[in-house]
Amino acid sequence: MxxxxxxxxxxxxxxxxxxxxxxxxFVVPFGIMLAVSFFHxxxxxFYEPGFELANYARFLDxxxxxxxxxxxxxxxxxxxxxxxxxxxxxxxxTRLRRRAQIPFLVFVLAVLSLSExxxxxAWSTLLSxxxxxxxxxxxxxxxxxAQAWTPSFGALxxxxxxxxxxxxxxxxxxxxxxxxxEIPEAxxxxxxxxxxxxxxxxxxxxxxxxxxxLIMVFVFNLGAYLLPQVLGRPQHWTLxxxxxxxxxxxxxxxxxxxxxxxxxxxxxxxxxxTMVLGGRKEAAR
Amino acid sequence: MSGLRIDHVGKxxxxxxxxxxxxxxxxxxxxxxxxxxxxxxKTTLLRVIAGLETPTTGRILLxxxxxxxxxxxxxxxxxxxQSLALFPHLSVGENxxxxxxxRGADLATRRRKAEELLALVHLPGVADRPISQLSxxxxxxxxxxxxxxxxxxLFLLDEPLSALDAKLREAMQVELKLLQQRLGxxxxxxxxxxxxxxxxxxxxxxxxxxxxxQVGPPLEIYRNPVNAFVADFIGxxxxxxxxxxxxxxxxxxxxxxxxxxxxxxxxxxxxxxxxRPEEVVVHPAGEQGPNRLPxxxxxxxxxxxxVEIMLACARRELLAVTSPRERPDVRVxxxxxxELPPAACVVLPS
Numbered sequence: 001m002x003x004x005x006x007x008x009x010x011x012x013x014x015x016x017x018x019x020x021x022x023x024x025x026f027v028v029p030f031g032i033m034l035a036v037s038f039f040h041x042x043x044x045x046f047y048e049p050g051f052e053l054a055n056y057a058r059f060l061d062x063x064x065x066x067x068x069x070x071x072x073x074x075x076x077x078x079x080x081x082x083x084x085x086x087x088x089x090x091x092x093x094t095r096l097r098r099r100a101q102i103p104f105l106v107f108v109l110a111v112l113s114l115s116e117x118x119x120x121x122a123w124s125t126l127l128s129x130x131x132x133x134x135x136x137x138x139x140x141x142x143x144x145x146a147q148a149w150t151p152s153f154g155a156l157x158x159x160x161x162x163x164x165x166x167x168x169x170x171x172x173x174x175x176x177x178x179x180x181x182e183i184p185e186a187x188x189x190x191x192x193x194x195x196x197x198x199x200x201x202x203x204x205x206x207x208x209x210x211x212x213x214l215i216m217v218f219v220f221n222l223g224a225y226l227l228p229q230v231l232g233r234p235q236h237w238t239l240x241x242x243x244x245x246x247x248x249x250x251x252x253x254x255x256x257x258x259x260x261x262x263x264x265x266x267x268x269x270x271x272x273x274t275m276v277l278g279g280r281k282e283a284a285r
Numbered sequence: 286m287s288g289l290r291i292d293h294v295g296k297x298x299x300x301x302x303x304x305x306x307x308x309x310x311x312x313x314x315x316x317x318x319x320x321x322x323x324x325x326x327k328t329t330l331l332r333v334i335a336g337l338e339t340p341t342t343g344r345i346l347l348x349x350x351x352x353x354x355x356x357x358x359x360x361x362x363x364x365x366x367q368s369l370a371l372f373p374h375l376s377v378g379e380n381x382x383x384x385x386x387x388r389g390a391d392l393a394t395r396r397r398k399a400e401e402l403l404a405l406v407h408l409p410g411v412a413d414r415p416i417s418q419l420s421x422x423x424x425x426x427x428x429x430x431x432x433x434x435x436x437x438x439l440f441l442l443d444e445p446l447s448a449l450d451a452k453l454r455e456a457m458q459v460e461l462k463l464l465q466q467r468l469g470x471x472x473x474x475x476x477x478x479x480x481x482x483x484x485x486x487x488x489x490x491x492x493x494x495x496x497x498x499q500v501g502p503p504l505e506i507y508r509n510p511v512n513a514f515v516a517d518f519i520g521x522x523x524x525x526x527x528x529x530x531x532x533x534x535x536x537x538x539x540x541x542x543x544x545x546x547x548x549x550x551x552x553x554x555x556x557x558x559x560x561r562p563e564e565v566v567v568h569p570a571g572e573q574g575p576n577r578l579p580x581x582x583x584x585x586x587x588x589x590x591x592v593e594i595m596l597a598c599a600r601r602e603l604l605a606v607t608s609p610r611e612r613p614d615v616r617v618x619x620x621x622x623x624e625l626p627p628a629a630c631v632v633l634p635s
């Protein structure tokens with residue numbers, strides 16, 4: 001790196017190109033959305049330019065507040081569950097021989113190729129009363145008769161976890177593969193059982209990638225708008241569903257824009273909080 | 286019986302045999318070096334002792350107790366890993382006291398023990414530093430201190446000095462040996478560096494191709510290698526092929542050369558003489574006497590502290606090393622006579 005500012009277009013291109021992309025595809029659309037969120041909604045029509053806080057004022061309605069809180073809650077819960085399942089899974093996977101890892105990775109990638117629509121409707125069938133897994137459970141005699149497990153909170157949570165799992169495995173795979181296998185072994189020779197080694201050494205050593213994966217799955221869940229409609233009841237609709245509902249079916253783009261901005265601010269605050277908490281722990285060591 | 290017994294241990298990984306019928310007895314309080322080229326099985330043997338690998342056949346006994354099925358975390362052995370494997374998320378003191386924390390020792394005890402061990406490895410006052418701030422040599426010492434924190438019955442080290450530069454490595458070899466003598470702890474070090482083994486070990490175990498080739502004190506192995514591999518691997522050795530003749534003699538290109546001991550080989554069978562470069566005496570051409578072979582000087586390397594003379598003898602490359610004071614007056618291309626003192630000649634079957 002030189003101290004001097006680069007001169008001439010070719011030298012500045014590495015900065016200008018991404019800056020232009022960011023401007024064109026992020027800053028401009030975001031600016032439009034921000035502007036629209038203050039515009040006036042024309043009843044039964046489109047919107048007209050203006051400046052009013054009416055769209056934001058609608059958040060005072062407890063209905064939308066509840067939707068926001070529910071979105072955050074289910075996103076966090078699904079993210080924590082996914083990490084709790086995917087982290088040990090990936091750790092065990094990376095300890096296998098290379099050749100044994102391949103079928104697992106192929107399977108995970110195959111799941112990744114399924115769209116949210118297919119996953120949503122597949123789970124909705126699997127959890128239904130007529131053709132679902134509960135028939136098997138009833139046949140085994142564990143419950144008296146087959147029952148519908150969807151739509152429900154549990155079904156939605158299940159769907160979100162299923163959707164986030166392959167992404168989490170792929171994000172955690174490289175850092176876990178790089179973990180020096182002698183580090184857990186050193187812990188073993190110092191008297192720690194495999195389980196204690198996992199929690200006292202492996203988890204803290206890999207805290208940064210874990211935190212990164214957690215945030216990614218959280219943001220990912222927050223954006224899910226199809227699964228809540230397929231696997232959840234209306235009270236399980238997340239803010240993303242309400243945004244698309246307002247934008248597409250109610251033709252209320254200003255309110256949808258205001259909700260989108262509100263959701264974004266909240267998730268940014270959430271991510272910031274997670275990183276501050278994670279960073280503080282590091283500083284304390 | 287006290288000490289470590291490795292009872293006919295074998296280990297296979299799929300089709301690959303890493304250890305073949307290893308049978309060793311180590312008395313208490315010794316410094317043992319497992320020495321061999323890479324892939325010879327020495328690290329696998331150490332890992333089997335540590336409990337990080339399960340032997341396919343055989344048993345490991347510590348003080349007469351069979352510990353083959355005891356998992357690594359219940360063996361109570363201290364181990365220093367090749368990568369050192371220090372915990373990056375813990376400070377120096379926390380690393381050293383990790384084992385005590387697992388045992389449930391209180392903070393004050395952990396703190397005191399960490400300070401004690403840091404003093405022992407000559408690294409006082411760094412307990413609160415993060416591992417990332419230490420140099421390679423300092424990390425080495427922390428890894429040693431951590432392995433010693435639980436007063437282990439056995440102290441195992443896997444190529445512990447391989448990451449250090451040459452000068453520091455030599456200093457650490459001496460320090461490690463002194464530390465072991467002071468603590469009197471049974472120690473097993475894996476190394477591929479024969480100088481390291483000769484510096485530190487009471488007993489050297491030379492391994493090759495998953496088998497033990499020779500066990501004994503370093504000088505014994507140096508002077509009386511049992512086969513060509515050991516002769517070549519420990520120090521530099523000259524090997525001159527010939528044919529067995531009398532009780533203790535060999536014929537090299539029709540010239541009788543006597544060895545130190547009867548070789549017990551059948552007359553006419555192929556054999557070789559192994560002789561250390563410092564034992565070869567270079568005489569001017571025409572010199573007469575027993576155990577002498579004609580040769581030609583091919584290169585002279587004057588290293589200041591020693592002089593190395595490369596020679597062509599019996600269609601083989603041979604090396605003679607002398608001190609500058611005893612340096613014979615020879616130049617490249619000179620015809621000379623080599624004296625191979627019988628006491629320094631070891632006859633090996635080939």
